[in-house]
Amino acid sequence: MAIPRFLALFLLLGLGLAQGLVLPFEGPEGFRRAQAFAEGLKAPPPTLLALLLPDLPWQGSYDLAGGLYTKAGARLAQAATGADWVLLGKEEERGLRLFLARKDGVKEGLFATPSLAWLWLQGEGLAPKWVPLPSPSPPEEALRSLAQGQNPDPLHQSALDLKEGRGAGLLQGLLPERLLLLWQGKLPPAYQAFFLLSQGKREEALKQAEALLQGDVLQRTAAHLVLRALEDPRWKESARSLAQAFPELPLAWEEVSFAAFHEGKGEEARDALLKALRLRPDYWLYWTNLGWAYYLTGDIPRAILASQRAVALRPNATAYYNLGLFKAIHGDYLGAKAAYDRALRLDEGEDFPEALKDLEERQEPLALFFRAYLSERAGLPAKALYQAFVETHPRHPLAQAAKRALDRGEGGLVLEVKRLSLIPGDLEARPFRAGEAVFPEVRLSAHPYLPRGELETLLYREGTLLAQEKKPLGFPPLTAALEEVAPAVTLPEPGRYLLEVRYGQAQVAIPLEVGPESLARKLYALGLEVRDLDGALLLTAKEALGPEGERLLVERTLEALRQAAPLATGERLTAPLAQGPYAGKSVQSLLQSPSPEMVKAFFHAVLEAPELLAENDVVNALVNWLLESR
Numbered sequence: 125m126a127i128p129r130f131l132a133l134f135l136l137l138g139l140g141l142a143q144g145l146v147l148p149f150e151g152p153e154g155f156r157r158a159q160a161f162a163e164g165l166k167a168p169p170p171t172l173l174a175l176l177l178p179d180l181p182w183q184g185s186y187d188l189a190g191g192l193y194t195k196a197g198a199r200l201a202q203a204a205t206g207a208d209w210v211l212l213g214k215e216e217e218r219g220l221r222l223f224l225a226r227k228d229g230v231k232e233g234l235f236a237t238p239s240l241a242w243l244w245l246q247g248e249g250l251a252p253k254w255v256p257l258p259s260p261s262p263p264e265e266a267l268r269s270l271a272q273g274q275n276p277d278p279l280h281q282s283a284l285d286l287k288e289g290r291g292a293g294l295l296q297g298l299l300p301e302r303l304l305l306l307w308q309g310k311l312p313p314a315y316q317a318f319f320l321l322s323q324g325k326r327e328e329a330l331k332q333a334e335a336l337l338q339g340d341v342l343q344r345t346a347a348h349l350v351l352r353a354l355e356d357p358r359w360k361e362s363a364r365s366l367a368q369a370f371p372e373l374p375l376a377w378e379e380v381s382f383a384a385f386h387e388g389k390g391e392e393a394r395d396a397l398l399k400a401l402r403l404r405p406d407y408w409l410y411w412t413n414l415g416w417a418y419y420l421t422g423d424i425p426r427a428i429l430a431s432q433r434a435v436a437l438r439p440n441a442t443a444y445y446n447l448g449l450f451k452a453i454h455g456d457y458l459g460a461k462a463a464y465d466r467a468l469r470l471d472e473g474e475d476f477p478e479a480l481k482d483l484e485e486r487q488e489p490l491a492l493f494f495r496a497y498l499s500e501r502a503g504l505p506a507k508a509l510y511q512a513f514v515e516t517h518p519r520h521p522l523a524q525a526a527k528r529a530l531d532r533g534e535g536g537l538v539l540e541v542k543r544l545s546l547i548p549g550d551l552e553a554r555p556f557r558a559g560e561a562v563f564p565e566v567r568l569s570a571h572p573y574l575p576r577g578e579l580e581t582l583l584y585r586e587g588t589l590l591a592q593e594k595k596p597l598g599f600p601p602l603t604a605a606l607e608e609v610a611p612a613v614t615l616p617e618p619g620r621y622l623l624e625v626r627y628g629q630a631q632v633a634i635p636l637e638v639g640p641e642s643l644a645r646k647l648y649a650l651g652l653e654v655r656d657l658d659g660a661l662l663l664t665a666k667e668a669l670g671p672e673g674e675r676l677l678v679e680r681t682l683e684a685l686r687q688a689a690p691l692a693t694g695e696r697l698t699a700p701l702a703q704g705p706y707a708g709k710s711v712q713s714l715l716q717s718p719s720p721e722m723v724k725a726f727f728h729a730v731l732e733a734p735e736l737l738a739e740n741d742v743v744n745a746l747v748n749w750l751l752e753s754r
Contacts, residue, residue, distance in 0.1 A: 143208035143300060144250070147173045147201065148271065150193045151215025155267035156260035157238065161211060163258045164242065165250055168298050174271035175283040176299070178204055178306055180342070181318040182349050188375060189345070190404045195372040196341075198223035199230045203342035204312075206302025209250065213241075224248060227340070230372060313339070314346035321350055330354055337362060341370045348379065360386065367396070374403040374410075381413060390420025408438035415446050424450050441470040445479035452483075452490040457522065464494060468501050468601040476502045476601055489517045493526065500529065502601040503576040507533075535571025539630035542567055544623070546649040546669070548609040553669055558641045560649065561612040564625045566632075568597075569605040577628045583613040584622040597627075643727045644673030650734055655741045656684040657691075662742065681723045681742055688743040689715035696751065704753035711750050715743075 146162040148155050148170045158170040179185040180200060186192040189200055193214045202210040202225035213222040219236040222244070231248070235241040238257055245251035270280050282293030286307045295304060306312060311319060313336055320329035329350055336347035348366050351359040363379035370376055377400035384393035394417035401410050411434035418427035428450045434443035444467035451460035467479065476498060483495045496509035510526045517523060542565045543552040549565070556562060564581055568574055576597065583591040593611035610625050621636045647654065648668040654677065655661055662680040667673055692698070692712040700708050706722070714722065726746050730737045737745045 145173055145201075145205055145207040145210045145300070146170050147177060147192075147210060147212040149213040149215065149220075153260075153264055154213075154215065155271060156262065156264050157213070157215070157220070159262060159267060160238070160258050160260040161213075161242075161245075164252075164255070165211070165245070167211075169270075169279070171267055171270040171280065172283050172295075172299070173205075175273060175280065175287065176303060176307065177201065178303070180204060181315040181346055190374040190407075193223070194374075194403070195223055195225075195230045195232055196370070196374060196403070198225035199341050199370070199372065200345070201225065202227065202230075203340045204303075204306075206300040211245075211250075224250075312342075314343045317346050317350050321353060326354055330356065337365075341373065344369065345373065345375065348376075352379070359383070367399075371399070372403065374400040374407075377403070378410065378413075381417065385413075385416075385420075388420070390417055393417040394421055406437055408434050408440065408443070411437060412440065412443040412446070415443065415450070419446070419450060424453055428454075435466075439466070439470060441467045441472075441475040442478075444470060445475060445482070448494065449479070449482050449486070449491075452494055453486065453488055455488070455490060457490060460490060460494060461497075464498060468498070471601050473598050473600040480504075489513070489520055490522075492516065493520075493522050496526065496529065498601075501573055503574050503599070503603065505575075532572070537570045537575065537628055537630045538568070539625065539627050539632055540567045540569075541565070541625055541632045541634060542607070544634070546645065547651070551665060551669060553645075555637055555639060555671075556615055557639050557645055558615055558617045560641075560645065561614045562623060562636075563612045564610040564623070564634075565607070566610055566625060566627070567605065567607050568627055568630075572604065573601075574599065574603045574606055575628060579608060579610045580624075580626040581610045581613050582624040582626070583615070584624065585619060590616065590621075639671075642674045643724065643731075644668045644677040646731055647677075647727065647737075648673075650731070652730065652734060652737050654681065654737070656680075657688055657741050657743050659741065677727070678720050678723050681727075681746075682718050682720065684743055685715045685718040685723075685746065692747070697747070701750065701753075704750075706750060706753070711747055714750060715747075 144165060144167045146158050146165060146167045149158040151157070155170060162168065162170050180189070182188060186197050186200065190196045192201065193212060198210055198212055201212065208226065210225045211222060213220055216234070219234055220238055220241050221232065221234045222241050224231045224245070233241065233244050235244065242251055242257040246253055269275060270277070273280070273284050276284055279294050282295050286292055286295060286304070289309070292304045292308070302312060306315070313332060317329050317332040317336065320332060333347040333350035336343035338344070339347070344366050348359060348362040351362055360383035363376065363383045366373065367376035367380045377396045380396035381393040381400070384390070384396060394414065397410050397414040397417055401407070401414065404410060411430050415427045415430035415434060418424070418430055428447065431443050431447040431450060434440070435447065444463045448460045448463035448467060451463055467475070480495060480498055483491045483498070492509065492513045496506045496513060499509055500506035507530065510529045513520070513526045514523050514530070544554055544556070545551060545563045545565060546553045546560060548563050566579070578594045578596050581593045582589060591613040593613055595611040597606070597608060599606055613623070615621065615636070615638045618638050618640050621638060623634045623636050625632050644663060645668060648665065653661060654663060662684065663673065663677055667676055689712060692715050697711040700710050705725070706714060726749055729749060730745075736749055740748070
């Protein structure tokens with residue numbers, strides 16, 4: 125195979141010029157543009173880095189730090205790869221923006237033409253003097269194909285091999301050693317810290333993080349995030365230290381704002397978020413949190429503007445709840461109502477408690493009204509809050525709205541039991557057998573909104589309460605109806621029982637006639653399927669749950685064993701078992717004349733150790749069980 129011209133060049137010069145990397149540029153011609161700069165700088169092809177640039181060790185990788193094509197991203201890429209310098213860029217409307225990261229920092233420039241960018245690199249001592257920027261020759265599509273591992277040449281095949289753990293090949297000496305070692309499984313310290321954390325080794329991860337607190341940008345960011353994950357009190361100090369050391373890192377300023385919020389320092393949080401927004405101006409989360417920081421400083425007008433910017437960038441419940449609060453403080457009922465209504469529609473059931481807490485801390489009339497308003501729509505008690513508003517502010521324009529809410533009251537709560545199952549979401553399983561867990565599947569409805577409460581299952585026998593299980597329900601605000609699975613109760617023995625399901629004042633009582641245990645139903649409840657040698661099911665779901673399930677299971681298993689007996693010709697299968705309940709008999713003879721007792725004993729063993737059957741067919745599973753008992 126012929127080696128392309130640019131590949132031959134890199135193979136010849138790689139050993140001496142291995143420490144600089146050009147990453148693919150962002151833009152429609154990003155690979156061609158990056159390839160031209162790489163050739164001029166005698167750096168490895170950017171298509172290699174498309175395959176081999178590692179994710180950062182934490183969840184979210186470069187996105188958490190603000191993105192790869194930023195000053196922070198460039199500096200983290202330099203640290204992660206171990207290159208002396210890393211160049212990346214993105215095509216913008218006003219030209220080509222380049223980021224040049226070295227070990228001591230990162231520089232940024234916006235250039236009207238690539239030629240001007242090349243002159244800048246000459247001034248930085250990277251590009252050779254008096255030599256023009258090469259013209260990109262490979263088509264963009266061809267480079268993108270290489271970057272995706274399609275039709276690889278020998279060099280890119282080495283990259284694919286490296287990712288699969290088959291050695292560095294042609295890349296040895298061409299790419300930085302740290303990058304090669306990482307792909308060979310020799311994790312740098314920052315990656316080791318997160319690996320230890322993922323393994324639950326908290327003390328080891330913390331010790332590793334402590335050793336990284338004075339390292340490079342990757343190491344110190346990793347150390348801080350580990351401290352944060354472990355809730356080590358030093359995380360606030362490390363956040364401030366990280367921001368001072370690497371001010372181009374928006375994540376660092378975000379973490380400073382969290383530390384300031386934690387300490388009630390609104391001014392510091394505000395200033396940190398403003399610095400983060402200079403680096404990442406269109407990030408909705410920073411605008412959301414900036415609105416809260418302005419609120420803490422008492423600057424409500426700017427808090428409103430920041431929250432409006434946040435929801436314009438990305439509608440989110442927290443920013444809308446904040447906006448509702450700020451509007452309520454200003455006495456803007458219509459604005460607050462519109463914001464709260466939008467927040468309630470966006471809330472998945474996680475944010476309204478904090479919104480209510482924020483309202484509790486205010487004394488304005490609208491704060492009390494909207495406490496009742498949100499509580500009603502979230503399914504929490506609201507009557508007392510509306511009553512307090514009417515009594516405290518009888519002449520307020522909203523007093524009539526509060527009275528109407530009181531007159532409206534709560535609609536009838538309806539509880540319906542749809543089915544009783546052995547497995548949540550599965551078939552109706554009545555009549556039940558001893559030892560089985562009963563899962564009631566219910567539908568709840570109310571008008572206008574479903575109240576929050578606990579779903580209870582109770583089991584009685586002759587008026588005596590045998591079992592009671594509770595399950596608090598979580599659901600989004602504005603919920604009027606909900607289907608749920610009530611907590612299960614277990615039927616101890618055959619007999620007559622009364623099963624009761626409750627939610628608030630609503631309840632349903634169901635009499636149950638419980639029969640003797642069924643092996644077929646117990647296997648079904650565990651999700652185990654009994655199949656013959658050909659993989660065919662011995663029982664349908666309806667048969668397994670039916671009154672003849674155990675009889676059919678045993679009979680069909682016996683037949684499957686007899687049909688498999690002629691195949692049991694191996695030495696281990698024809699030799700007598702030396703010990704166990706079937707000592708003196710061979711597996712072959714046991715398959716030829718299987719007994720119902722043996723089959724039942726096997727299935728009882730499976731109930732104790734489901735892995736005996738698992739994905740196996742019943743014949744091989746039973747044979748293995750016999751052999752292991754010898």
